[in-house]
Amino acid sequence: MINQKPEGAGTVGQLGEFALIDAITAVLQPAGTTSPKSVVVGPGDDAAVIALADARAVVSTDAMVEGIHFRRSWSSAADVGTRAAAANLCDAVAMGSQPVALVVALALPSDVPVSWVLDLAAGMKAEADRVGAVVAGGDIVSSPTLMLTVTVVGSVVADRVVLRSGATVGDVVAMTGRLGWAAAGLAVLSRGFSSPRVLADAHRRPEVDYQVALRGAKKASAMCDISDGLVADARHLARASGVRLTLRTADLVVTDAMRDVGAALGVEPSEWVLAGGDDHAFLATFGSARQVPTGWTVIGDVEEGEGVTVDGQNHAGPAGHRHFA
């Protein structure tokens, strides 16, 4: 009998950097498969080389830190990988670009299990697969704090990128995706509960419909992903465009699960909907209601002025997630 270690056994400190990179590469690209056409040069050289549709690259980077953005006791490695990938993919999509490649810097304490890192990579790959992007390279370093930084490169597929600054008076405001679910889930988990499962899971990993978002980007006059919260990101878009956004809550969904949890925790659930960011929904403006594609919900208008109103009032609640606040 040969004593053979199962794959992924042990810690990253025991395995070492180069063997860990080989193991991750095997997860990202199963043996025998060929690289997609978009990856001209994959992992193993000084840099990756990515084929784009034209000579414009959309680039965004996002970091996630253990204890700040996720906890290993709350989220599986695959959840964390899914979320980190989604956050970046959404940034590329919010510009109206097709996400092409992710590169990932992993900062790992030496006692992290190899299996955790491989599951993380599998989660990233699965989420990237959903929108036709690939994990094309990365860096692994030792660190006292577990952290991952993902950078997305997107390709401009329409003739234009969609900016936050394109909204004009008379446009309608619309959104797509879930709002408040992840914030409610975080509230649940923070108090030591793990149900309602649907909310806890919404914190663990966003559910993004990239195709609906990209359909919106084709027609939108302005667009952003909602990562700071609906009202906060609406303010960013209003300021960039020099307009006022008037939002109506009538068509925003507060689910029964959110109402129940809100009642139990003494929180007004609509605040999660207005200020929660981690669902990675999308906000956009369109020239008219006719242009709003399937899967998007009209929630307001673009008017002269500045700032954001909610049901006619300046919104007095929290303005969204702020670091260091």
Place this chain on the structure above:
Amino acid sequence: MINQKPEGAGTVGQLGEFALIDAITAVLQPAGTTSPKSVVVGPGDDAAVIALADARAVVSTDAMVEGIHFRRSWSSAADVGTRAAAANLCDAVAMGSQPVALVVALALPSDVPVSWVLDLAAGMKAEADRVGAVVAGGDIVSSPTLMLTVTVVGSVVADRVVLRSGATVGDVVAMTGRLGWAAAGLAVLSRGFSSPRVLADAHRRPEVDYQVALRGAKKASAMCDISDGLVADARHLARASGVRLTLRTADLVVTDAMRDVGAALGVEPSEWVLAGGDDHAFLATFGSARQVPTGWTVIGDVEEGEGVTVDGQNHAGPAGHRHFA
């Protein structure tokens, strides 16, 4: 008298995320100046948009962690910014690409002084300026550990990228840049000394001649930047190309300062030259000695076989820097 805080006073926790981003943006792009043509969309939207020479993007990411890769007591913020930028710029150059843009994720404990972050940004900008690249965007998160992840996007300027796999039997091996200086500097600083200053400074910030490196990339059959150490990176190149590299130490420079420090610390200084990585020198192969451009030194040959020899012997010393080892 109005009590006015000087710019950069206080901590990032006191200033808050959005004001910190504004302050960094002001450092990266002084008021009144316009963005370079290569930045189609700069900071402030969901992603940056970068103009490239053609539809290929070279992408690489590198993370630096306080306590692992730098110490604030040894290196100034500008030093750290310079080094983080240089590490990425070198990866892009080693592919034969022109670095165009950097995006930066900063993970900051809340007690980090704002002035430290602004000096870091200034150091990055200065290094990017040296090769015509710009800092085009980023992310700031709260973290118990100070860490920065820089991602470079490069533009392929020749008709081809330069891979590690292009060396063929009969080529000559050449290098450019300093070797062993940063490793000797780290040895000095690790023992509590700060002189010879020239070595300590070499650890603090690499001195890279990007133009000489790019000149080499135009003619090289294979190329990489030396980040793991000369012998280790020569092994990577040899394996990728399916050849053996035979290196000669006669033309490698061991400076008097390195000899003195080696004698004082009981270290053979040639080991720093053969195994030290943080100088960001470059290794390349060329079809003939005639093709090796000014600023490059021929140090060996490409032969049939595998692996690396140094002065005819298999190199028995450390194979270069390994994380988690």
